[in-house]
Structure formats: structure tokens, C-alpha cells
Amino acid sequence: MRTFLWGFILVALFVIAFSRPFARADEFTDQDLKNWDAAFQGVMKEGEKLFHSALGTNAVSCDMCHPNATNTHPETYPKFQKQIGKVVALRDMINWCIQNPLEGKPLALDDPKMIALEAYITYERRGVKLAPGKH
């Protein structure tokens, strides 16, 4: 009986160790990577569309001053924004632009549009070293 019990435990341990009925937290496949990248690219593309459309009330769009999202410097945020007099995040500046040159209403900070805009702006700056605080 005892031998049988040990045998059962060993088999159970073997099954647990070498089978993966559910993915573990730290494991993912190439397909997962593709899916996640596709999800990001979808949001980034949505951000590109928003960046090139009139988000305010006056037909002005972000890309008119920031082609390819240049001069937005996402790698430098959060930073001390001299005109505001405190340390702010990139999304604060996105809202500043929507409110002022675009004469629109600010987005909620967790608005999917805000996430999409950040995805596009950051993607256009990919590969550039992080430089928080840099002016």
C-alpha cells in the first residue's frame, strides 16, 4: 500500500512537472508575442489617426506642428515644465495642446484616446534613450 502511495505521488509530481495544462505566469509563446504586438500596433495606429485629426474645435491637428510626433520628446517626461512651473507628465502636455492650439476639451487621463496618442508618440521615438527631466 505504501509503495503504491509513493508511486502515485511520484507519478503525480511527474505529471505536474512535465505537463502544462495552463500557461504559467512566466511562460508565453511566439504566437502570444505576435498577438500582443498586434494589439499594441492597433492602438498605436489609432493614435496616429487621432494625431492627424482635429481633436479640438478649430480644424487644427497635432501633426501640423509635430510631423512624425517630433518635438514632443516623450523620453524626457516626467520633467519640470518651465511654463507650468512643476514636474508634469507627457499626457499633461498632450492635454495642454488639445486645450490651447486645438481649442478643445482635455481628455481624461485614462481615456483610450490618450493611451493611443501616447502609444503613437512613443513609438515614433522608439530607440531613443530615456532621459527623464531633460529639457
Next chain:
Amino acid sequence: MKQGIDRRTFLKETGTLAAAMTLPVGLVKIAWGAEREETFTFAYISDAHLTQIEGNRFVRNFDKGLQRAVLEVNFMDPPPDFVVFGGDLAQLGKKEEIDHGLEILKKLTLPVKWVIGEHDYYLDLGKYWEEKVSPLHYSFDHKGVHFVTLASILTDDDWTHNRWPSPEERMRQMARLDNPQGSPFMVKKAQRDWLKEDLSKLSRDHPIVILSHSPLYKVFKPWNFWTDDAEEVQAILKPYKNVAVFHGHVHQILYNQIGRISFNAFMSTAWPWPYPVSYSQVPNRVPDITVFMNRADPFKERDATGWGGIDLAGGRSFAHHYQLWENSPRTLKKSPEGKHPKDTQYQNKEDRIPPQRHY
């Protein structure tokens, strides 16, 4: 014999008289001609991008820029001989936008020479511009300098005529600066042939100023800071010793020298554009000699915009004054012996200031 004048005397005296009569005219010609290089000034206003929102509502910010330039140019003392408008009066080529611009520019008390930009062209391929504003390319002479205005914003026929479902869509596509579906600017063969012919009557040292919208050299293709047949145009200009090109489109201080041809850009009255060095994904050919203008402060609406005045002494030398609103003015000088235009204050690397660093 005594009472008459013999043929020889007659010829001699009338010859002297004729020479005497032509002498002052000749002197005037010299004084106003290429040899003497009388300095005169012209002003340059560019890239107003007036944008219709709906009906008679236009973007306030851009209207203000053009209005301010008009006001300041009218107050220039002494006044310039004429004003060049460097293109992109409209944002989407609409009649309403062009009319609105003409209404504002009507307040200029000086003659205007017009250059067409892509934002004025791609809705109706320049039809309304030609009817209401100006021919697309032409030349004129002023105080011994030969000026040539080119429509440098043409592009290939297939993109222009077959690619888009409507003129409005074509205009929208061309209006997006960072458009991967865009098409490079060109002067094209017909206009190059015309240019060659137009210049052929000039001596090789006659001063020539070319006015174009896009730079007639290659800076950055993704944003059309670029003219695709620039080398062909430069080859036409190459035999002439004194050629200066002044252009708009790039919304920034930008200057270059290729052989004997100098190139100077102007700011926009509407908004500034980043330097292509700020786009980290694609290499650029921004000229090394350009000292960048200060990074724009978005909280100051008119910062990094403005207009320019050029004191021209033939094509050999000029002083180019950049009237930068919200910022110290900058001056660029090209002397006859200088290899290229130089900023009078910041040309040396050690004299530059932190706001001129773009990244």
C-alpha cells in the same frame, strides 16, 4: 560750304550729340545695373496656412500671424521695394482661404510677387491661383537683378491625376507633411526648359534670384523638404556666378550653399516646424552650416514664426534679417568673398546657445 555743314561735320557733331544724349542714360543703367550693385530691400512673408473652420470662421492663430506680418512690413522704414509671398497662403487650397488671404494681404501698401505652395495648388492644380493671384512661374527684373519665380511643388502625373478619388482627397493627402503616401516635389521638365531659356539671355555674372516654395536642394524626403529634380535645376543655374535662392515651406531658419548657389529659407507666419534632426527614425541632410533657430515655446503662440527682410546687393551679397516674433532677431550675411551665408552672431559653434540645440 560756309553756310552749310558738310556730311562729315554733320555726322561728327550728331555723333557727339548722340553720345552726349546716351551718356546719362548709360550712367543710369550702370547705376541700376549689375555692375554697380545698388542695394535694395525686399520683404518676405511666407506660409500663412490660413485655415477655414466653417463659413467665415478661420483659425484665429494663423490669421493673427499673417496680419502681424502685413502690419510690420507696412511699417518698414525705409520701405522695401516689394514683398514676396512665399506660398501656402491657404491650408486646403479652398477659394475661401485664398480669398481670405488676399483680403488680409490687400492691406500691404507695396507690390507683391507671388510664389505658389502645395497647399494653394493641389485642390484645383493652381487654377484659382492663376485666375485670382498670379501666374505659376514668371520672371522679372528689378534694379539690375533678374528674379525668377518657380512652381517647385509639382509632382508626377500619376500621383496627381490617377491616385485619388477626388481633388479634395488629393489636397488632404498633400497637406499632410509626414504622409507616407505623399509624393516628392518637382520643378519638372517643361519649367526647367523655360528656366534655361529665360536665363539664356543673361551674362554669366548677371545677378539672379530664384524664388521657390520648396528648397531647390534635398534636405529630408519624408517631409518634402526636398525637390526631386533639384540637381537638374542646379545644373541650369551652375554656369551663373551670382545666384541666390530664397524659399519657404520649411517654416524655419535654414540655409545652405552648393557651389556658387546660396539657399535661404524663411519662417512661417503660422507655426514653426521641427528640424528633421528631431526625427530619430530616418537620416536627414540638414546643412551643417545652418545655425538652428531657438526651440519653439508652445506657450508663446507666435514664437518661432515671423517674416524676413533682405537687403540685396546683386546676387553676390545680401543681409537677411529674420524678424522672429517673441525672440531676438537674427541676421544672416553673405559677402562677395564669403563661401556661404553666415549668421552674424552665432555662426561659430562656441557662440551658440542652449535653445539652439534640437534633438
